Amino acid sequence: MLKQSILMLALAALFFAGCDEPDKADAPETPTAQVAPSAPDTSDSAPVPPIEEPGAKHVNVTPPSVTEKNPAASSVASKDVPMSTGDVQFSLKFLSWNVESEGSDPDTIVKELGELGRYDVIALTEVLPTAATDFCSAFGDDYNYLMSETGRSDRLMLIYNKQTLSFVRQFELHDINYKSRYRSPLVGHFKDLLSGKEILVMVNHLARGKAEMRQMQATKLVEWARDQTMPVVALGDYNFDYEFATRKGNEAFRLFMKDSIWKWIEPIELIDTNWYDDPRQPDGKDDYPGSMLDFGFVAGPAKDWTTSCKVIVREGDFPDDEKTSDHRPFEVIVSGK
Numbered sequence: 001m002l003k004q005s006i007l008m009l010a011l012a013a014l015f016f017a018g019c020d021e022p023d024k025a026d027a028p029e030t031p032t033a034q035v036a037p038s039a040p041d042t043s044d045s046a047p048v049p050p051i052e053e054p055g056a057k058h059v060n061v062t063p064p065s066v067t068e069k070n071p072a073a074s075s076v077a078s079k080d081v082p083m084s085t086g087d088v089q090f091s092l093k094f095l096s097w098n099v100e101s102e103g104s105d106p107d108t109i110v111k112e113l114g115e116l117g118r119y120d121v122i123a124l125t126e127v128l129p130t131a132a133t134d135f136c137s138a139f140g141d142d143y144n145y146l147m148s149e150t151g152r153s154d155r156l157m158l159i160y161n162k163q164t165l166s167f168v169r170q171f172e173l174h175d176i177n178y179k180s181r182y183r184s185p186l187v188g189h190f191k192d193l194l195s196g197k198e199i200l201v202m203v204n205h206l207a208r209g210k211a212e213m214r215q216m217q218a219t220k221l222v223e224w225a226r227d228q229t230m231p232v233v234a235l236g237d238y239n240f241d242y243e244f245a246t247r248k249g250n251e252a253f254r255l256f257m258k259d260s261i262w263k264w265i266e267p268i269e270l271i272d273t274n275w276y277d278d279p280r281q282p283d284g285k286d287d288y289p290g291s292m293l294d295f296g297f298v299a300g301p302a303k304d305w306t307t308s309c310k311v312i313v314r315e316g317d318f319p320d321d322e323k324t325s326d327h328r329p330f331e332v333i334v335s336g337k
Contacts, residue, residue, distance in 0.1 A: 116329060119139075154205065240292075265332055
């Protein structure tokens with residue numbers, strides 16, 4: 001009997017030792033996420049096909065560090081740029097200033113530039129080539145610059161913020177520069193890193209001494225802008241002699257505004273932008289009170305943007321002296337989608 005009981009217990013132990021847990025129903029397989037095809041590479045390292053502009057010399061640059069005229073500056077860091085920009089709000093802030101090349105002290109201008117604050121683009125006219133790097137450094141390491149090849153000691157310059165804008169290319173409109181005797185408009189093509197919006201920024205300094213030359217330049221700038229499909233912001237010293245009392249400029253201004261191809265970003269308050277006292281008959285007074293030479297304009301799709309402009313008045317800026325510029329800077333803000 002005892003043997004039978006032991007045998008029965010052994011058989012039971014063998015039975016339970018050989019039993020697995022009941023099979024569990026297989027869990028549903030987690031669906032594999034579908035990976036969309038990669039978007040085309042739109043980084044700055046990808047070659048940018050040149051856009052031909054009549055009469056202009058183009059510099060197609062890849063990467064930006066190769067083409068920007070500041071060898072000491074680092075290349076633009078790669079950033080993700082949205083492919084779709086239709087619903088992305090953007091705002092860009094510009095400064096424009098004629099710094100009077102040989103009529104001012106570069107060290108003084110550097111100090112004053114640094115005091116004006118941060119901008120996305122700074123457009124300078126009458127720039128000494130030897131002062132360009134110092135002018136750019138006034139804004140810190142986040143900035144780089146482009147400089148015109150024409151103009152001798154009165155160059156054109158665009159300083160831009162690498163943290164907000166990606167540099168695409170630069171070119172000059174040499175067709176507007178009669179026999180290379182004047183300054184060819186300098187154009188920078190940039191992409192806003194937040195919205196992906198692409199924009200052309202132009203800086204100009206039109207002829208002063210010859211009215212016919214200035215009128216030709218104004219007409220050709222209208223012809224160029226008429227063909228642009230990209231937004232254009234144009235800044236600089238246009239020598240349009242706009243008088244506040246009559247609200248009229250010279251003939252070049254009339255030609256430039258013809259057909260409304262360009263839209264003037266009129267300042268919130270009309271303030272003199274230039275001081276001139278003829279050194280042959282100095283009397284300590286401005287020879288052209290109540291007028292302005294410096295302007296900001298938009299063309300193409302930028303005409304639909306929200307824009308504003310103000311002339312920056314600093315204590316003691318006019319009359320100028322041997323260290324300061326005879327022009328006031330002005331600020332432009334554009335925004336849109």
